[in-house]
Amino acid sequence: MTYCVAMLLDTGLVFLSDSRTSAGVDQINTFRKTIVFQKPDERVLVLQTAGNLAITQAVVSMLREKLDSPEHANLYGCANLFEAACCVGDALREVHRRDAASLREFGVEFNASLILGGQIRGEPPRLFSIYSAGNFIEATPDTTYFQIGESKYGKPIIDRVIRRSSSLNEAAKCALVSMDSTIRSNLSVGLPLDLVIVRRDQYTVARHVSIGDDDPYFRGIRARWSEALREAFAQLPDPDWLTTR
Amino acid sequence: MTYCVAMLLDTGLVFLSDSRTSAGVDQINTFRKTIVFQKPDERVLVLQTAGNLAITQAVVSMLREKLDSPEHANLYGCANLFEAACCVGDALREVHRRDAASLREFGVEFNASLILGGQIRGEPPRLFSIYSAGNFIEATPDTTYFQIGESKYGKPIIDRVIRRSSSLNEAAKCALVSMDSTIRSNLSVGLPLDLVIVRRDQYTVARHVSIGDDDPYFRGIRARWSEALREAFAQLPDPDWLTTR
Numbered sequence: 001m002t003y004c005v006a007m008l009l010d011t012g013l014v015f016l017s018d019s020r021t022s023a024g025v026d027q028i029n030t031f032r033k034t035i036v037f038q039k040p041d042e043r044v045l046v047l048q049t050a051g052n053l054a055i056t057q058a059v060v061s062m063l064r065e066k067l068d069s070p071e072h073a074n075l076y077g078c079a080n081l082f083e084a085a086c087c088v089g090d091a092l093r094e095v096h097r098r099d100a101a102s103l104r105e106f107g108v109e110f111n112a113s114l115i116l117g118g119q120i121r122g123e124p125p126r127l128f129s130i131y132s133a134g135n136f137i138e139a140t141p142d143t144t145y146f147q148i149g150e151s152k153y154g155k156p157i158i159d160r161v162i163r164r165s166s167s168l169n170e171a172a173k174c175a176l177v178s179m180d181s182t183i184r185s186n187l188s189v190g191l192p193l194d195l196v197i198v199r200r201d202q203y204t205v206a207r208h209v210s211i212g213d214d215d216p217y218f219r220g221i222r223a224r225w226s227e228a229l230r231e232a233f234a235q236l237p238d239p240d241w242l243t244t245r
Numbered sequence: 246m247t248y249c250v251a252m253l254l255d256t257g258l259v260f261l262s263d264s265r266t267s268a269g270v271d272q273i274n275t276f277r278k279t280i281v282f283q284k285p286d287e288r289v290l291v292l293q294t295a296g297n298l299a300i301t302q303a304v305v306s307m308l309r310e311k312l313d314s315p316e317h318a319n320l321y322g323c324a325n326l327f328e329a330a331c332c333v334g335d336a337l338r339e340v341h342r343r344d345a346a347s348l349r350e351f352g353v354e355f356n357a358s359l360i361l362g363g364q365i366r367g368e369p370p371r372l373f374s375i376y377s378a379g380n381f382i383e384a385t386p387d388t389t390y391f392q393i394g395e396s397k398y399g400k401p402i403i404d405r406v407i408r409r410s411s412s413l414n415e416a417a418k419c420a421l422v423s424m425d426s427t428i429r430s431n432l433s434v435g436l437p438l439d440l441v442i443v444r445r446d447q448y449t450v451a452r453h454v455s456i457g458d459d460d461p462y463f464r465g466i467r468a469r470w471s472e473a474l475r476e477a478f479a480q481l482p483d484p485d486w487l488t489t490r
């Protein structure tokens with residue numbers, strides 16, 4: 001399983017992904033699920049992947065191979081983020097044409113979902129969620145985030161605290177709290193984490209951090225958040241259903 | 246969809262369920278998913294249901310019909326909670342024998358899950374989670390709760406705050422916070438809620454409350470919890486990834 005979340009804010013984008021892949025409980029591996037494509041001062045694109053690893057790796061390889069071939073639409077040449085999302089969707093469809101029938105023979109579903117976000121000079125930062133069929137949706141002003149993979153455990157806290165006006169630091173903090181809730185509830189989501197921060201109008205990654213078990217900030221956040229939740233909970237008034245009511 | 250949670254504590258049991266059923270977005274109804282069977286001073290059993298409503302209603306009807314027929318194993322006659330869970334599993338299997346083939350013809354999965362908890366004189370309070378196949382598991386000293394239905398959004402808070410030693414009031418409060426997170430994230434989980442509290446060694450329901458939109462305690466909890474979470478989040482230290490680090 002995987003958990004990836006990407007947030008689109010007034011001041012830029014925040015991406016966070018775990019790195020655990022599992023094919024059964026005795027086949028656990030670490031694979032990075034966040035890939036950055038950038039041409040400094042012109043474009044920065046961040047891709048997150050979930051689903052069948054063979055599929056998503058094939059998509060990423062295909063996208064990389066095309067980067068320097070001007071005859072193909074590619075992530076370095078496309079004019080805007082919409083076209084970049086089309087490139088990703090097309091790569092996914094190419095993998096589908098090659099692999100889906102064989103996978104079906106083995107009873108394996110063609111399952112892959114991706115998030116693509118970033119900024120290309122000439123337009124604001126944009127964020128897309130791309131489905132297995134290669135189609136996609138884009139975040140609108142009412143959408144502050146997309147998730148892929150094991151999304152439910154970590155969703156409530158994002159809904160409660162993140163707005164377009166949140167700062168990049170707040171968003172990074174919220175993504176980490178959301179990831180913490182997910183890791184606690186689903187063993188197949190695991191460290192290290194990849195955190196990527198993109199500042200608006202800088203066309204480069206502002207920060208790309210790999211967060212392991214020993215990261216002092218993440219350890220601190222996890223401990224304090226647990227404590228803060230328990231305290232907040234303790235301060236809620238008890239119901240009086242067992243006494244007067 | 247449905248969300249039900251039942252907690253087993255040193256001092257008794259707490260059950261909370263929503264009441265929304267939906268067969269598509271334009272077929273929304275209110276059906277209670279918590280059923281109480283009690284013989285005061287001797288036994289109290291609380292059953293929660295999730296899944297296909299026609300199946301779970303058939304199970305409940307069947308259990309009710311048998312209550313007064315001594316020739317059948319039934320919830321009033323069984324010697325202990327394990328046998329009571331067997332009665333529920335058997336009823337589920339009877340419905341399966343009658344309906345599963347017809348459902349399959351219409352592409353409908355035989356989907357039902359139930360929670361049964363309570364206390365019968367002579368043993369401590371016990372809690373069971375019963376699957377579609379009629380088999381079940383029982384809560385052990387390491388298990389403080391079972392959930393059925395849309396369980397993920399509301400799970401993290403329970404994991405963080407509930408222990409066997411929690412009070413019934415704390416557990417009821419936690420169940421409501423857990424339900425709040427679920428209702429905010431899944432439109433097909435909705436009010437009114439059924440809250441049932443059973444005190445250990447009282448063999449009767451201590452409290453059965455129906456909680457609607459206008460319930461002042463639940464409204465208060467929802468508002469304060471949102472606020473407390475946002476405050477706790479704001480008090481977490483910001484990462485310094487965008488500055489010095």
